[in-house]
Amino acid sequence: MHGRAVGGGRRRRGVAAVSGAAPTLGPVTLQVDLAPPAAAAPAPVGAPPEAPAAAGADAVRTDRAPSAPGLSPSRAADFGRCPLLFRYRVVDRRPEPASPAAARGTLVHAVLEHLFELPAAERTLEAAHGLVPGRWEALLADDPRCAELFSSDAERVEWLRSAEGLLGTYFRLEDPTRLEPAERELTVRLDLADGPQLRGIVDRVDVAPNGWVRVVDYKTGRAPSPGFEGQALFQMRFYAYVLWRTRGVLPKLLQLEYLGDGTVVRHEPTEEEMLVLERRVRALWSAVQAAARADRWEHRVSKLCGWCSFQSLCPAFGGTVPPVDPDAVERALGVRPDAAA
Numbered sequence: 650m651h652g653r654a655v656g657g658g659r660r661r662r663g664v665a666a667v668s669g670a671a672p673t674l675g676p677v678t679l680q681v682d683l684a685p686p687a688a689a690a691p692a693p694v695g696a697p698p699e700a701p702a703a704a705g706a707d708a709v710r711t712d713r714a715p716s717a718p719g720l721s722p723s724r725a726a727d728f729g730r731c732p733l734l735f736r737y738r739v740v741d742r743r744p745e746p747a748s749p750a751a752a753r754g755t756l757v758h759a760v761l762e763h764l765f766e767l768p769a770a771e772r773t774l775e776a777a778h779g780l781v782p783g784r785w786e787a788l789l790a791d792d793p794r795c796a797e798l799f800s801s802d803a804e805r806v807e808w809l810r811s812a813e814g815l816l817g818t819y820f821r822l823e824d825p826t827r828l829e830p831a832e833r834e835l836t837v838r839l840d841l842a843d844g845p846q847l848r849g850i851v852d853r854v855d856v857a858p859n860g861w862v863r864v865v866d867y868k869t870g871r872a873p874s875p876g877f878e879g880q881a882l883f884q885m886r887f888y889a890y891v892l893w894r895t896r897g898v899l900p901k902l903l904q905l906e907y908l909g910d911g912t913v914v915r916h917e918p919t920e921e922e923m924l925v926l927e928r929r930v931r932a933l934w935s936a937v938q939a940a941a942r943a944d945r946w947e948h949r950v951s952k953l954c955g956w957c958s959f960q961s962l963c964p965a966f967g968g969t970v971p972p973v974d975p976d977a978v979e980r981a982l983g984v985r986p987d988a989a990a
C-alpha cells in the first residue's frame with residue numbers, strides 16, 4: 650500500500666481520523682490539519698443547501714430540472730480527450746458494450762456501499778465477500794448484458810475472485826468498522842448560471858465531529874504515476890466544488906483509494922482551486938457549445954482509442970460520422986447547430 654498527498658494543501662499541524670467513530674490507526678489513517686475552522690462551524694453534509702460563503706454565489710441557480718443540459722467529470726474528460734467521443738456519448742447517447750472491468754468496478758462499488766449498512770462490528774472482509782453474490786445478481790438484473798461477459802462459468806468465477814481481491818485491498822487501506830460515513834453514493838447537482846448543470850455521484854462523504862468533510866472515491870484500477878493524477882483530481886475537485894457551492898462547506902480532504910494497487914492519493918483543496926475549477930468548467934462548456942453550434946466534432950486520436958466503442962464511426966479508423974440530430978444536440982447541450990437553428 651502506498652499513500653501520497655498531492656498538491657499544495659496547507660501544512661499539517663496534527664492528526665485526526667475524519668470519522669464519527671474513534672480514530673483509526675491503520676497505515677492510511679487520514680491526516681489533516683487540526684486547527685479549528687476559521688469560519689463559523691460548518692453545516693453537516695446532510696444540511697439543506699445554503700448560500701455559499703465564497704464570492705460568486707449569484708453564479709448558482711437551483712431551479713433547473715435534473716434533465717437540464719449538464720456535465721459530469723467523466724464527460725468533461727471525454728470532451729478533453731476526444732470531442733467526437735463526447736458527442737457519441739452525450740448527444741447521441743449511443744449504447745456501449747459492457748466490459749468485465751467496468752462491471753467489476755460497479756460490483757465492487759455496490760458491495761462497499763452496502764457494507765456500511767451492516768452494524769459497524771460486522772463490516773468484515775468475510776461479510777464483504779458474502780455480499781458479492783447478491784450484488785452480482787442485482788447487477789445482472791440491472792444490466793442483463795453482463796450475463797454475456799463470460800464465455801464459461803470458470804471465467805465468471807475467476808472474475809468474481811478478482812472482485813474479491815479488490816475488496817481485500819480495500820480492507821488493507823481502511824477499517825470500515827471504525828468509519829461511519831455521512832453519505833454513500835451521493836448524487837450531487839449544481840446549476841451554474843449561464844453554464845451547465847454540474848452532476849456527479851460521490852462514492853462516500855465522511856464528516857468529522859468538528860464538521861470537516863472528507864470526500865472519498867474508490868477506483869478499481871491502478872493509481873496513475875505521480876504527476877499524472879490530473880484527471881482523477883479534476884473529478885474530486887469537481888465534487889468538492891459542487892459540495893462547496895451547494896452547502897457552503899469546502900471539503901477538508903479529497904481522498905482517492907486505488908484498489909488496483911493499494912495506493913491512496915489525498916489532496917486538501919483550497920478556495921482558490923475551486924474558483925480555478927469553475928473557470929475551467931465554464932471554458933470547457935463554452936468549447937462544447939461552440940462545437941455543437943458549428944456541428945464540428947473533432948476526432949482526436951490517442952492511446953485511449955484502443956478502448957473506444959465507436960471506432961466503426963470514427964474517420965481515424967475508416968468509419969463515417971453520421972449526421973447529428975439537432976434536437977438531440979439541443980436536449981443535451983442547450984444549443985442547436987447553426988445550420989438547423
Ligand code: SF4
Nearest residue numbers: 731948949954957963
Ligand atoms: S476511436 Fe479515438 S478518435 Fe475515434 S472517436 Fe474514439 S476516441 Fe475519438
